[in-house]
Amino acid sequence: MTGELVQQYQQHIQDAYVAETPLCIQGGGSKAFYGRKIKGEILDVSANAGVISYEPTELVITVRAGTTISEINEVLAKEKQMLAFEPPCFATNATAGGMVACGLSGPRRPYVGAVRDFVLGLKCLNGKAEILNFGGQVMKNVAGYDVSRLMTGAMGTLGVLLEVSLKVLPEPEYELTLKGESDLATAIQLMNKWAGQSVPVSATSFHDGNIYIRLSGHKSAVLAAASQFPLSEYPDGENYWQSLREHKDNYFADDFSSDSRNLWRLSVPSTTEEINLQGQWLIEWGGAQRWLITSEPLEQIRNVAGKAGGHATLFRGGDRDGEIFQPLSTGIEHLHVALKNAFDPKRILNRGRLYKKF
């Protein structure tokens, strides 16, 4: 059945290659809002679903790209394992393919790594309709260029993902969330200080004048660490982090479709001091991921993020026909265009989803 599906996709790409028809790759559609708006024939790859193999002792799961994240989470939870990078779903039908293509990670990211750190290998179709396998199912593999990680976050512009192998980790035995009042500058200081100490921090955030920290690990170690913090236990921790990850928190309540306020994601060095842009801030990832709801002009936001040594993404709202991601330097852009041509010479796969130019 799935073999046939893959053949179908292959044929579709083959035809598109000949006719030079742009294709719009679609999984669950949960992240359709993300990236630039593009036109093209829909290539729906959500039906290619299912767990192919999962061996808890190997810490590896291999799934077809259409498998939903929630199914993966369920399968792993039975063995007390997890996708440690806590991928956001944004909708129940979010798929593994979309997760890898968008490259988004959740609250645990600064402490264990991002999606790309857990991608071990993948199977894909390139823009010439060739089926290719890269990486594998083992922890260490340096044979050939690391195409699996290159495709992670490439927004489907380099290939259609068919299967992915992901490293998984054991669930922590115990978790505890602490909360306390703080101002933004102090919160950034504290988050960086904690990250430099040997305490089992697994998530941090700041908003509405409160700092939150999650500790994960062995129960005794978590409790011992918790007693060192001048914060109090926050009983609803699990829901809190989930709602942050899924953008269900009140902070994200607006759909940013009408007024001039947009949701920005600024990725900056964690120690970056308070950023001089007006709006509502929500800080995560030990200071390295900063959400901003603002109507400040795009150029200014990009400028400030760039100067801080990071980049800004117009996450929700605004002009989806414009540039959503931080413009690239000339040299880097040149390499991007050359890589796009190397994988997808006719530029049929998600053309323009990442950058207008390719």
Place this chain on the structure above:
Amino acid sequence: MSLFVDKLKTQIAKELIISDEELLRAYECDALSAYRQLPLCVVLPENVEQVQAIMQLCYQENVPVVARGAGTGLSGGAMPVADGLLLSLARFNEIIEVDPHQRTARVQPGVRNICVSEAAEKYDLFYAPDPSSQIACTIGGNVAENSGGVHCLKYGLTVHNIMAVKLITVTGELVEIGAESLDSAGYDLLALITGSEGMLGVIVEVTLKLLSKPLCNKVLLAAFDEVEAAGDSVAGIIASGIIPAGLEMMDNACIRAVEDYLHAGYPVDAAAILICEIDGAAEEVDSECRKVEAILKAAGASEVRVARDKAEGEIFWAGRKSAFPAVGRIASDYYCMDGTIPRKHIGSVLNMINDLAEQYHLGVVNVFHAGDGNLHPLILYDVSIEGEQERAEELGGKILEICVEVGGTITGEHGVGVEKINQMCVQFNTEELLQFHAIKSAFDPKGLLNPGKAIPTLHRCAEFGAMHVHQGKLPHADLERF
């Protein structure tokens, strides 16, 4: 002297250029000394502008460039190319900045791996990837090979522990890849550069991630009468939800070699030993240690020792760390393989390797990163005995093919270089190899950077395929044979 070297001298101070044959000898190979080649010349630039000028000239004159760190590579990656320039980054040896608050270190590529952790020590930070060669190998070489070490099981490989690189492209342009933020816009070029074996550009600066030192650690040593049992307990530990900081295995031949060399008190009659390090907060370490001990015993360990203190733990490790020199004493030459396999196959693959070794009348010693399933069979041979080296290489190739067959890979951390170029034809098909070549061309259209390494030409695979039938099937059956 060549016209090119004369031109080079108009751009770069003469003192930085070596073209005298005697002096070039020092650069003719890396740690895989079976492969040797003299370059046209060696240049030791001291700053980025000089690297740019060299690259521009080479590009203009179509002269190949091979970058070199410390030359400790084990796959011939830094072996020079005839008529090519060898670019040594040895003088790029400065730690530019350690930022304890941000927990990063910005270093030049010629900095030796161990120097980073030494510089970070005063802040209670460390740089996690710790290849056994860490006192000699450079950060540039580590990035180019995506090197690992005994602590990679818990803390990740080089790719997980770097944030940014500055790269000089083949045309001499400086590009900055990655950032001190946790991600950057566009494609993950940082991942692509990591492990690219000097094929895509010359690394002139790296920003490394530093981690806070664990509060405490404990080391266990377990002896087994059977290799399979040792392999099974590796899987058992991982399955129990524990990720040790290190989990290493040695077989009997290795235990004996090490014991003769170091007298670490290893159990010389054991078929295999496992060394397991647990780190974290005190309570956590104690409890996980007890769990691991129970798992090891249940899996059939004949003896489990828990180091009483730091000193004893260091003795447990000392044997593992000196395994290569110890093996160097029992054989005139050895050939180090680097396949990775799913952990569950450790026992069976080790047995297959032993059978093969018997067939080839060669000794094999095993010491490896068991937790990651990364094998390092050391094939013993004597280069002065006619035909032994060829037999050793053939056996090595066979071992790698077993690794691929059981779902693994031909190289976990040492890279393909020139050494494993034929086995790349076993692991990848024609389209995949062509895709690799297309990536290479995107960075290096003239193919001047480290030519002939890492990715085989289809022609080469066709030739290899002609001699080599894999599982009854000719690889690349669709290709014309030359």
